[in-house]
Amino acid sequence: MLKINKLHKSYPIGDSSLHVLKGIDLSVESGEMVAIMGSSGSGKSTLLNIIGMLDEADEGDYILDNVPIKNLTEKKAAIYRNRFLGFIFQSFNLINYKNALDNVALPLYYQGLKRKERIEKGLFHLEKVGLKAWAEHLPSELSGGQKQRVAIARALAADPKLLLADEPTGALDTTTSYEIMAFLQQLNDEGKTILIVTHEEDIADMCKRIVRLVDGVIMEDKFVEQVRASQYV
Numbered sequence: 001m002l003k004i005n006k007l008h009k010s011y012p013i014g015d016s017s018l019h020v021l022k023g024i025d026l027s028v029e030s031g032e033m034v035a036i037m038g039s040s041g042s043g044k045s046t047l048l049n050i051i052g053m054l055d056e057a058d059e060g061d062y063i064l065d066n067v068p069i070k071n072l073t074e075k076k077a078a079i080y081r082n083r084f085l086g087f088i089f090q091s092f093n094l095i096n097y098k099n100a101l102d103n104v105a106l107p108l109y110y111q112g113l114k115r116k117e118r119i120e121k122g123l124f125h126l127e128k129v130g131l132k133a134w135a136e137h138l139p140s141e142l143s144g145g146q147k148q149r150v151a152i153a154r155a156l157a158a159d160p161k162l163l164l165a166d167e168p169t170g171a172l173d174t175t176t177s178y179e180i181m182a183f184l185q186q187l188n189d190e191g192k193t194i195l196i197v198t199h200e201e202d203i204a205d206m207c208k209r210i211v212r213l214v215d216g217v218i219m220e221d222k223f224v225e226q227v228r229a230s231q232y233v
């Protein structure tokens with residue numbers, strides 16, 4: 001699914017620079033569910049943003065679905081990102097003035113689907129996250145867990161091969177976090193490849209593999225026995 005080789009990333013800070021990723025090697029196979037852990041500032045989001053083609057590495061190779069990313073033009077990269085990747089964020093990133101259905105259907109607009117198809121697909125994915133009855137509600141009328149479910153439905157709408165989640169449970173209480181993790185595990189059981197950045201050990205234990213970053217270097221990369229979130233909800 002993806003292969004990263006000797007990846008480096010620095011940010012300019014005044015006259016000097018901050019070396020954030022220091023030679024990352026990482027391979028992820030189709031069907032995996034991987035937690036990326038590490039303390040604040042260790043480079044987790046930077047790595048996820050590069051994997052998500054939202055940012056570029058300074059050095060190293062990144063191959064996604066057999067395509068070397070650094071050779072893509074900006075236009076091709078955008079098309080590839082929309083077709084291949086789904087994103088879930090800690091703060092949901094829903095559009096506040098659009099209802100749940102329109103939020104979910106929006107990525108389909110950029111894929112060129114007609115309104116009827118967008119609505120059908122949007123409702124299908126809202127049903128998948130258990131929120132079809134909430135289609136016409138605005139984000140402000142939904143709980144945190146419901147907002148994250150809408151965000152997951154939106155991420156799934158374009159049928160991405162890889163789902164990238166940056167602290168998806170960071171803004172949720174424990175029970176709601178486990179509900180969201182149970183849902184992500186179900187998606188993974190159905191074959192979706194998922195990468196989750198998290199601070200929380202209990203959330204990482206619900207993945208199949210844990211990659212631990214320390215100061216921009218992978219210090220640990222292990223497969224674990226996956227704790228099923230459904231037993232807590």
Ligand SMILES: Nc1ncnc2c1ncn2[C@@H]1O[C@H](COP(=O)(O)OP(=O)(O)OP(=O)(O)O)[C@@H](O)[C@H]1O
Nearest residue numbers: 011012018020038039040041042043044045046047
């Ligand atoms: N655009 C940027 N410009 C300058 N420095 C940045 C930028 N983005 C991140 N950094 C710095 O790079 C380092 C790594 O940031 P990153 O967000 O990847 O860490 P993280 O492990 O995800 O942390 P957290 O858990 O707090 O989100 C931090 O010191 C951060 O301040």
